[in-house]
Structure formats: C-alpha cells, structure tokens
Amino acid sequence: MTHIRLERIGREFPGTPPLRALDEVSLEVLQGEWVSVVGPSGGGKSTLLNIVALLDAPTAGTYLLDGVDVAGVSERTRSRLRSERFGFVFQSFHLLDRRPVIDSVELGLLYRGLPAAERAERARAALDAVGLADFADRQAKVLSGGQRQRVAVARALASASPIVVADEPTGNLDSASGEQVLNALDALHRAGSTIILVTHSPEVAARAPRSIRIADGRVSNPDSVATAAPAAEQPDEDVRVPSAAAPGRPATLRLRDLFSDAFASLGSRMRRTVALVSAVAIGIGLTVATVGFSQSAQSQVSQNFDAHLNRYVTVSWPSGVDLTAAAADTEIASRVAGIDGVERAGMLVDHGAHVIRVSPTRPAFSAPMLTATAGVPQAAELTVRWAPGIRHRIQPGQALVGRSLADQLQLGTVDSSPTILIDGRAVAVVGVIAESPRVPALSGQVLLSPGDGEYLGEPSGAKLLALVRPGAAQVVARAAPLAADPFEPGRLDVEAPPDPQQLRTEVEGSVRLALGIVSAVSLAAAVVSLGNAMSSAIAERRPEIGLRRALGAMPRHIAGLVVVESAIIGLIGGIGGLVLSIAGILGVTIANRWVPVLDVRLIPLALIGGVLIGGIGCVAAAVRAIRVQPSDALRG
Ligand SMILES: Nc1ncnc2c1ncn2[C@@H]1O[C@H](COP(=O)(O)OP(=O)(O)OP(=O)(O)O)[C@@H](O)[C@H]1O
Secondary structure (H helix, E strand, O other): OEEEEEOOOOOOHHHOOOEEEEEEEEEOOOOOEEEEEEOOOOHHHHHHHHHHHOOOOOOOOEEEEOOOOOOOOOOHHHHHHHHHHHEEOOOOOEEEEEEEEEHHOOOHHHOOOOHHHHHHHHHHHHHHHHOOHHHOOOOOOHHOOHHHHHHHHHHHHHOOOOEEEEEOOOOOOOOHHHHHHHHHEEEEHHOOEEEEEEEOOHHHHOOOOEEEEEEEOOOOOOOOOOOOOOOOOOOOOOOOOOOOOOOOOOOEEOOHHHHHHHHHHHHHHHOOHHHHHHHHHHHHHHHHHHHHHHHHHHHHHHHHHHOHHHEEEEEOOOOOOOOOHHHHHHHHHHHHHOOOOOEEEEEEEEEEEEEEEOOOOOOOOOEEEEEOOOOOOHHHHOOEEEEOOOOOOOOOOEEEEEEHHHHHHHHOOOOOOOEEEEOOEEEEEEEEEEEOOOOHHHHOOEEHHHHHHHHOOOOOOEEEEEEEEEOHHHHHEEEEHHHHHHOOOOHHHEEOOOOOOHHHHHHHHHHHHHHHHHHHHHHHHOOOHHHHHHHHHHHHOOOHHHHHHHOOOOHHHHHHHHHHHHHHHHHHHHHHHHHHHHHHHHHHHHHOOOOOOOOOOHHHHHHHHHHHHHHHHOOOHHHHOOOOOHHHHHHO
C-alpha cells in the first residue's frame, strides 16, 4: 500500500524572475485511488505529476511516500523508488518506436533485473490484457495512437506498478481510442493500482471519483479529500491483469541484458549504426593500412637501399701521388676484387685532357682520357652500347666514348666501330657509354685499355671502383686501401656509404614517423567523428533516455548503454577497418610488386583500437546522457 502525502510543496524554476510553478500544494492520495488532475494550461498539473512520480524534486515542502520524506532524497533513491512504485503513461506515448512492441512493454522489467524469459512472459500477458497480444512483435511505430497508448498501459501492467501517473493519456487520441485506453487504465485501477491522471477533458476527468483542480500553481479545491481506497477487485473479462506484486529488484540491470539491449538498440537504428561503424572502420582502416604500408614500404626501402646506395666503395689516389710507382692497374683491381664482399672491382686512371677528332678534316676537341680495367663497366654499373662482335672488353687500340662526347663528335652509330684520332693516333670506338650513374662525368670522357696508358703520358689521378655485396661496404672500405697499396694505405682516400644499418634505421625511422602522424590523425578523426555522432544521437534520444530514467534506470545504466553501444560500434568498425586495410595493403603492394608484409599483431591492434575509439569517442555522449533530466526529456 503506497500512501502519497504532499505538504506545502513548492516548485520554483530558476529565471528572472523565478517561476513558481507550484505554490504550497498539499495533497493526499491513498493507495488504490483514481484521481484526476484538471486545470488551465500552465497551471502546474504536469509539474505536480512529475514531483509525485519522483521525476522532479520540489524546492519547498515535504513529500511523504509511505510516511518517508522523499522530497530531498538522492537521485539513486529516486530511481529505485520510481522503478519500484511508478508506472507512466504520457501524452506522446514514449515507446521504443523502432523496436518490437514487446521491448517497450518489457522496459520497466529490464530495470528490475528480471530474466528475459520472465520479462517476455509478463509482457505478453500484459499485451494480451490490453487486447494487443498479436502486436507484440510488430514495430511500435506502426501502431495507431490508441494502440501505442495501450502499449504504455501494458508496460505499467507488466511491471505491476502500484501507482500509475498518466499525463494527458487521451490527449492525442480520438474518442474511441481514448475510451479503450481509459478502459485499460480502469482495469489497472481495479487491480489495485493508484491512478493519477492529468487531463483537460471533463469527460475523462469524470471517470475519476475524485478530481483535483490546479491553477496558478495552487490547488483550488484544497478540501478535496482522499476517497477510501477501493479493495482490489478481479478485473472483468476483456482486460485480464497479471499478478500485482512488483517483481524483481528495483533499479537493477543485468549485464547480459545491458548487452542485448545495446545490440537491439543499435539494430533499431541501422542507418545510423552503419554510418558510425563506417566512421570507425575508416579510421581503423587508415591506421592499420598505414602501419601495414609502413612495414611493406620499410622493407621495400631497405631492399632498395641494399640494392643500390650502399654498394659503392671508391678508393682514390690523391693528385700528386706518383702513380707510375704503383702496381699495375689490373693487379690492384684484382687484389681488391679478392676482398671478401667485393663483387666487382675496376680501376680508372685519369690521363688528363687530350685532343680528339673523328678525322683529320673534322674539328678537334679536348676531352679527358681514362684507362679502365676490365671490371670497370660492371663496377661502375655502366650501360654500354657495344659495337657488334665486341666481347664487352676494351682491348689496346680500342675506346669507349661517353654519350655526350660522342654526340659532340657526331660519331654516328657504333655498329661499324668508327675510328677516332687521339693525339693523331687512330683508335677504334667499340662502344658508347649510354648511362653512367656512378661516374656521371664519363659521359664526356673516353675510356681506353690500360695497355694504352703509356701513350697517354703521366696519369694525374686514379680511382678504384668496387661494387660490393649489400651490407659489406664498411668491411670492404676498411680492407680496400691495404689491398690497393700495401705499402702506403694511409695516403688513399676511401669513400663508402655511411653504415647502412644506421642509415637504414634513420630512413625507416622517418618513414615510420610520417606514417605514424597519418595514423594518429586518422585515429583522432575517427574518435572525433564518432564522438560527434554519438553526442548528437544523444540529443535525438533524449525522450528515450528520459523514459528509461523514469522507469528506474540509474545514470550509470544509461552511461553503460552508451558505452556498450559505442564499444560494439568500435569493435565492428575495427573488424571492418581490418578487412578494408588488409585489402588495401594487398592491393597496393601487389600493384607495386612489393612483397606485402602483413603482421598478425595488426589484428588485435585493429580490434582493441576499435573498442578504444568507441570508448574514448563516447565519453562526451555518456556525460551528456547521464545529465538528461527525465522530467525535462519527457515534456512535450
Ligand atoms: N523545466 C521547466 N523550466 C522552466 N519552467 C517550467 C519547467 N517546467 C514547467 N515550467 C513552467 O511551469 C508552469 C507550469 O507548467 P506545467 O507544465 O506544470 O503546466 P500544465 O498545467 O501541465 O500545463 P499544460 O496543461 O499546458 O500541460 C508553466 O508556466 C511552465 O512554463
């Protein structure tokens, strides 16, 4: 038996000046009464109802519920009391519109921690009682206004709420539907529930044995006395009321139910869910793809690096050194070629500029002449267009001419091994150096056999070019001077690329940094877009949150729902992003003929990342959701 007693209750809303919606209202309602509340618009009826149903707290006075002052109790206690004592029927229905009707009927029981089977049984019985047994599995939004309102009554029935507050329950209905709703409420009343019903309609008000009139925040018939509570009766034929004992534990939510509610809630807004999942999938996809690309790209960079940059070791004889005293070029080249790690070695000796012409009658040019041992073309990675029949070596009396010099000389094709004159001496051109990436100057120079060196006079400098195995440059650089000049290795200059390991780490580091920044930005974008979308969804769902709160959900239950929904979105988005990114990595790497590097660690990274995005993204939304005041959210 729940006994309501209000003593000099006031409710002032802040503002300038503050608005006194209720002023010293005193009222008593006994268990089992049916009381209608009437009065002009803005008189304070809804405010009174909200205070009675603990959706709002008074700013003055005492509210005794079963003799206990509940005017200033905590939000937690109010949630518990609402869950335990109150059922609600609102003018604008407030159902879970996109979900099956039965979910709306079960909602009060969900927050009483009742197992799913028991909830469903009670909800179906209640729907049966209001004549909607066949509508349990239809979407609530397809029902007519009258049917929806009967669903709201069924919810109070299923929860066996001792007190049902109804704010204009027939306000949006035609008279026939309104009558059905009133019959359903009547059945609830006869089953023992207290009914407090706000209405503008004199006919509806007349259904109640007692009517309270409220205008300008004051009860204008203060002498309205409580009628004796009627004994609970057996309901009539067409409305069968389930057991009136309030089942379960008030304001309790089972973890399993939280998850299934979150899934159902996401499923009911499929388009929005897909949009949110896509936002996360794109963020995660970009991040995982960047990490994946970074691994593939790093290995590609490293391979390229090994293949080219760090394979050149050059030993130079500084100008002024007496090269005639050095060992023969071919001997030096073969000694260096013998060092472990050297793939090719060749010696280039510079004999300075000499006069060159195609024939005695053609113009003379001055061009540097170098002798090259047999290993030079490969060690210098030359691309040479050889004349036919030449076995890719320069013999005495033969020359290779650099491409730009050949053009200058208007040498024409090398197919017939044209002759040139060097200092008047005839030499056969056996090839043109088309490309010379390692020694670009060769394009304007002439390469001759070491055997011709004596005709060219004193050398002015020399270089030994070694092409080494990937990673061997440093070792070769240390050994090469001694092999080249065992007596005075110290006078030689050695050029070798920096320690490849260090350089590689640097390059990889910068690749990683660049891609890391892209990942961070895409993750942040996912968090922000999910956060924004979740927050704006909360604004849209205010009435639903208000309803849940009215039915006994604690703020933490609401926060839990938002977090779990968001985490599910994050997880599914993570899986989607993973699939997208793997497809992207495979597509790009295969298109580039790279070896795709797919790290299995990307899988937990994507899934945990998705859940984290969900978790972080929903913080603002969860805070917003728990701030929703049920009385405000349910207005209108
Ligand atoms: N949350 C609020 N903040 C500020 N003012 C409010 C709030 N709720 C109600 N009011 C004001 O309190 C007064 C009483 O409102 P209430 O909704 O209780 O009237 P009512 O009698 O139910 O009106 P109606 O029949 O039109 O629904 C009104 O002036 C209203 O504007």
